[in-house]
Amino acid sequence: VRQHMAESETIVAPATPQGKSALSILRISGPKALTITALCIKEKKLFERTPARYIRLYTAKDPVSGDTIDQITGIKYLSPQSFTGENMAEIICHGGKLISRKIFSALTNAGARSATGGEFTRRALLNGKINLLKAEGIRGLIESNSETELFCAQKLYSGTASDLEKWRKEIIEQLERIEASIEFEETEMLSDTSTDGKRRIEVFLQQLKKDIEKREKIRIIENGIKIVIAGPVNAGKSTLFNKLVGKERVIVNREPGTTRDVISEQLWLKGHEIQLFDSAGIRNTGSEIERESIEKSREAIKGAGIIIWVTAADEPLRTEELQELLSSGGKNTTICIINKIDTNDGKEKKTAIEKAGIETISVCLKEKRKSGIENLISRIVKKIENIKDETEMPDMLLNARHEEIGKALLRETIKALGEWERPEIAAVHLRKGLSYMDEFFGYVNSEEIINNIFKDFCVGK
């Protein structure tokens, strides 16, 4: 129904952020996109006779003053073969804060209107070029802060997230059957077809449940896997933190217990986004402040995906340390760094810890050589990859909106199954569930849903 709703205005927006950069892109879309762009190009005739999708050098000018603005490249797209489905043009000009703005002004002087956030994608949706899920995918691609979010966005964008579509058909089928049976006052609810239908809906319920669980799990790794550096005081935790972060972020000195709070940094390790935490050293202490920060460290450790336990080779392994080390993380999630091997080879400590099932790396973090750190990084990356391999991505619920709908759908499905022997009531819940599914796919013509999706969408997309 929503297809081919013509928008009469031609819109323009910058499609790249402002800043000191080589290039900027401006996008123009609408029925007059090509004539408006031509008005801002000195080589008007050349632009007009250049075929679609062929990039060429032009000179941008203001249509009112006639002033030359910049040398640009321009591309035109002909409806319906464009992102929005309308006639479109793209202008690539020099970056920086002035030129893109001047060309923008030139285009508005020539009759284009400044686009609102997401207006290009909204037009693509209204013109049937993309569906609601793909529009969400585009938003996700642009806004993703982590691999996990990006994965979900890519799935939405590429349109492979369609299991729910199959289940929607199943529910419609069941509803039709139930409603027919009600109409003809048949008491066929205990018949074979009814039992079979119930079984199928139960399969859906399990899949939905699992997907909601997966979504809850990926939230833990969504902003990068948490890696906590822990261990006794003065073992070199902050030195390691700084080496990994690559700058002098924490003041490192030799006074025991200098890192009072949990300090964190978001960084990329060989293509994996992580949140690295440096925690206060753990030891028995009388000080109130220190006890507090040790408490914070223990909390950080609890939420960690990977623990890097740093211990000094020249300190004997106390029973409490081994207990703390073993209780803080599993064998698969902990790496123990035996530091300061310049003072003591730490072999005894190494043997004891490895006997407990924890892998170790012996290093001297003070040293400038990178080999120890590189070895550690590749071990961390291996653990990250294990965690990622074990984390299953949801199949159907790919963002917060989907999760919310999924939970509502779950409630209705449970209710429908519980009332299966009372078809009138089961039908009410199935119908409600169906309406949630329609909302999911954007089949209901709700301005509100669309507005919510396009809220805060960036300009130019």
Added chain:
Amino acid sequence: VRQHMAESETIVAPATPQGKSALSILRISGPKALTITALCIKEKKLFERTPARYIRLYTAKDPVSGDTIDQITGIKYLSPQSFTGENMAEIICHGGKLISRKIFSALTNAGARSATGGEFTRRALLNGKINLLKAEGIRGLIESNSETELFCAQKLYSGTASDLEKWRKEIIEQLERIEASIEFEETEMLSDTSTDGKRRIEVFLQQLKKDIEKREKIRIIENGIKIVIAGPVNAGKSTLFNKLVGKERVIVNREPGTTRDVISEQLWLKGHEIQLFDSAGIRNTGSEIERESIEKSREAIKGAGIIIWVTAADEPLRTEELQELLSSGGKNTTICIINKIDTNDGKEKKTAIEKAGIETISVCLKEKRKSGIENLISRIVKKIENIKDETEMPDMLLNARHEEIGKALLRETIKALGEWERPEIAAVHLRKGLSYMDEFFGYVNSEEIINNIFKDFCVGK
């Protein structure tokens, strides 16, 4: 000499700033630009057979893992018809922080090296696609913060700044003549040709002097014309400042003398960049702090291009105020706002000020109606345009480097003219001047000059 120096490595860089945006561009340049790009495209064959400069949809993938990254558009350029003169490719992908980075990694995985700042432009220069002045122009286009800087950059970029080239030939001619006369021991320095040569160099000297003066003048308007809001205390200066800036930037209250310091904001007024200053109210006062801030206001007024004097209709016009008003700016640069006409029509004040030759606008700034402000803005814009019309742009010296060289050139030219009757000495100075000119055009093969120009150049250009 520098032409066609082949660079063996293929480089890649993002050409747009990172940020939440519709699109991002990556640029690849070098002998392997097309094969490397093809390795990161699923539709490799299609990319390979697509003609140059034709934009097409592809799927970007990592060449190592084979993972799909994003739907992109790609364009290829064939050497020598590209920005750098080498084979090049441009990839346009979705904006945001992850996708562009992933495609960048894919391209480096396929064999490209991360480009250094300005490396694309440097290659264009080395391959003879552009000269040193055009390279400076590109830098200027990207970095300009004001219309004036942009104008100079555009002049450099378009290559119309070539008067100095003519004068360079003149100096070479004079040098050849003088050196020939020295060789043949002629004493022809008083001959007609010598007098004529001297006259021509004098014309050059005058033009150079004028250009240096122009550069010094445009520095005043380079970052936007300074507009200072001044006038007696509690007349509504801060209210006006906020109305122009369009937000509640300064706390406005009715206690006289609330704006202690000079507050400023850079903004655009109908396409003109201005620096708007709100100054402390001027009055006779005993307070040390107030006297200091009034002193600051007077200083701000001194450097102003336009003064907006705000005065209250319900306060009589004191002689001191009129004196201050007349001494602070000329008739062409001052606009007087008679505010608070809701309390008093202020006709007397208006007549007195206009009799002194200052134009006035009567308004009530408290009111929400925009008409008063709109009228004021169009009057300000008229004054800005007058100032801009009167400011002459330099013809030869278009940036700080040029100015520095210009001044050195001026010194040598003056010396040469002063020693015109002693040809050996005049020749020394002319030759030195010539070397400055060669430096200006980049004719001397100095890595240092080039490095200086490309220092802090943005990546991707």
